[in-house]
Amino acid sequence: MAGGDRPATAFTLRIGTSGEPPGNRRFIRFANRGSDRDFTVNRTYEREASGSAPCQNPRFGVIPRAMPDPLPKSALPASVDMNTRVLLLGSLPGERSLQAGEYYAHPTNAFWWLMGEVLAEPGLRARPYPERLDLLKAHGIGLWDVIATARRQGSLDTAIRDATERDLAGFAGRLPHLRMIGFNGGTAARRGRRQLAHLDAGWALVDLPSSSAAYAALSRAAKLDVWRGIAGYLG
Incomplete structure (x- = not known):
């Protein structure tokens, strides 16, 4: 031409x-x-x-085609025992946590700092992970997540799709001393309350500001003011 x-x-x-x-x-x-x-x-x-x-x-x-759906991601096993009085529920662990096989593994997540402050254990974040879990159990705190599996690109809750939720009521019912279920962040609260709000099981349902750095509407100090309420259920 x-x-x-x-x-x-x-x-x-x-x-x-x-x-x-x-x-x-x-x-x-x-x-x-x-x-x-x-x-x-x-x-x-x-x-x-x-x-x-x-x-x-x-x-x-x-020009590339649209990215394929990510493979399903599976949450971590529960960290509880028969003395658990407070069960803290997240949504689905982020990529760093899934890779490490540890709850709240990302260094910018404030969870372990918050727990250290609530339990008067300021060096908690620096301890080996198994010791951290054991210390939480010793104080009556268990960890789990609302979602069992889901597809998600990255770590943000807004990207969660095709989620399969866990049986929260059935699981909590097997913890004889449970007094409180705390939801770490809005996604955990919305999905968790949908399962639990209609039950009369004697558990307090408490919404906690997300420990993730992605939730920046509150400072760490302001988040801590709310999280300190956990202590009232541990005695």
Whole structure:
């Protein structure tokens, strides 16, 4: 073709996050005529056209298809014993915790600092993980999560999809001295209360501000003011 022109090729791109419902995605049609003009697409996208080959752009190369669904993630086993009086429930452990096999393993998560302050054990975070769990048990505190398995890209609760929840009532009913169930963060509270709020089992249900650094509406000190209420159920 004269002047090095390339044939015009029309594409339709579907733009949105990989977990976004199709009805929420926007579509953009453009004609690729070999222009040198830069363009940027900052979200996940894939070709919406016949055929399976990915779209091509002369400057940027192959435009990738939408990312596949992440594999299901499974929560950690419970850390409780028959003397547990307070059960603290998270939503689903983050990536760092799942990789380490430890509750609240990310260094920016305030959980172990909060527990150290509540229990007057300021060096708790520096102890080996098994010792931390043993110390919580010695004070009557158990750990578990509301969600058993889910798909999630990254660690944010907002990315949780296809969640299978645990049987909270059945599990809590096997803890004879349980007095309080605390929900660490809004997702745990919403899902946990949906299972437990209608029961008359004598357990106090307490919403706690998330210990995650991603929840920045409250400072650590302000979170601690709420978390200190746990101590009243340990005696």
